[in-house]
Amino acid sequence: MRGANQSSVCEFLLLGLSQQPWQQQQLLFLLFLGMYLATVLGNLLILLAISLNARLHRPMYFFLSNLSFVDMCFSSTTVPKMLANHVLGRHTISFSGCLTQMYFLFTFVDMDTFLLAVMAYDRFVAVCRPLHYSAKMTHPLCVLLVTGSWVIANSNVLLHTLLMARLSFCGDNAIRHFFCDVSPLLKLSCSDTYLNEVMIQTEGALVTITPFVCILVSYILITRAVLSVSSARGRWKVFSTCGSHLAVVSLFCGTIIAVYFSPFSSHSAETDIAAAVMFTVVTPMLNPFIYSLRNQDIKGALRKVVAMTFSSPL
Template identity: 55%
Template sequence: FFHFFLCRPIIHMEAVNQTHDLEFLLLGFSEKLEQEMPLFGLFLGIYMVTIVGNVLIMLAIVSDSQLHTPMYFFLSNLSFVDLCLVSTTVPKLLGNILIHRKAIPYAGCLAQMYFFMVFTCMDNLLLTIMAYDRFVAICHPLYYVSIMSPQLCSLLVLLSWTVSLLISLLHSIMATRLSFCKDHDIPHFFCDLSQVLKLSCSDTFINNILMYFATSLLGVVPLTGILFSYTKICSSILRVQSPGGKYKAFSTCGSHLCVVSLFYGTVFGVYLSSSTAHSSWKNSITSVMYAVITPMLNPFIYSLRNKDIKVALRRLVSRSTSS
């Protein structure tokens, strides 16, 4: 009895002191060497396409004065966040495959977890702001300029960054109080908060409550706002008499609706698969869809369905080739 209670704090102190030299192992997708190089080529190609696509979108919006509107201001911010999101996870994955070493330091794991939460939260909030922008443009076109002023647009983006940084910082601070014992294997290709909590030998009740509360708040409230905006948008479009007017109204929000469906569809797929299936490989694949594939597809969705972006990209390419 006395031996049990005397040994408990010693074990806990050893676990806390080991965090400075602690390393996690990101198991990734495959443990077979012959499959690693095809995975390296696949993710390297996805990463390069994502960088080029999002950088081109940002350069086209910045260089074309006709695109200096609230909708494209939010789109440029979304491209920047997508670029940062994919850069948080893929370079580490590529490095691990290249050097055949899957370890990540404790501090590096916390940093990756923090920035991944920041940019995922920003993606979510920016999509909500863009839905509100389309709601004002279609339902209240006469007041659009006065409502969506440059001051309000900047304030909405600044508020989104503030919320994302604070919530992610709170999660990271709560994670630093955890101690880890023997199992350091993360069945994922990046440091995910839920996976890190499963490895802890500390009491994670508060961490789990905070994670579920933040996920519910940042999932339900923005999604409700998006659904409300598009309900009003659809009702306004149906009242338009001319077919040309309906098509123009639908085309202005079609790209955003595709991005919203892709983002929330893949995110819900991750959480539904993690709650129903126990395969870590399936969870990693579904996580790739919203953490890697979605940032790659967003520039193509906006450039292929948006005439103004196409024109701006042609001007950008012509200027660069002529210079």
């Protein structure tokens, strides 16, 4: 057999919803469609509100707008393909399409993690070093942090995509998932996947876990600073906001760590799919609500966007 993967398997079957009874498929289709529309609408409103309001052209909202953009792209790499497969009754994806989907999906996963870490650092400086905030969080630094995140994310995912592209696939081509994920692809390969697994457990773990640790450290330092505040109302406001942020971060990073950094032999399709739904669909939908509904500036800007939309002449 030649070294090229395409010589044995030219396409994969994304079983996704097709494994469920027909009535459950219909319910899941409507559920995923509703969550996807909510994700796109929520994040699009955040982008519009920030771009149209000059008062929100500050570091915190610059990072939030980038997070909203990434979340829209994040969900769009998997959910529309799954919904289209269900409507058309086709479940195939080409080998190159599979690798492309995997590349963009995990680029946005890494970007989400990096942006959450950068936002946590921004809040740390704002709460713990308020007098130095303007001097530290300059516009060039903010651009550098986002640009550096894109460079690292793309470099990391390109490495794993190239390692996946060198594998051979023969025989079974059915992926028990709704997108091209690393774990089921490695199980289908008839090549030696040891290098892939080692790189995921080492380099991949370092890229994913490091931002999570930075987020935890930032919020621990924020908590210590807030405890010294004499105002009980001020403490409760910060704790409630930080608590909701940490809940989303823990949900997002926890499911990723559980799926991709545990032994691959211990994975079950059902568990992986449930965890994947949490970080590919649920978290991008929750982010605009968690990071915005407690923010008076964002709520005011959103009201203006909605008012402009309904007051504009047809």
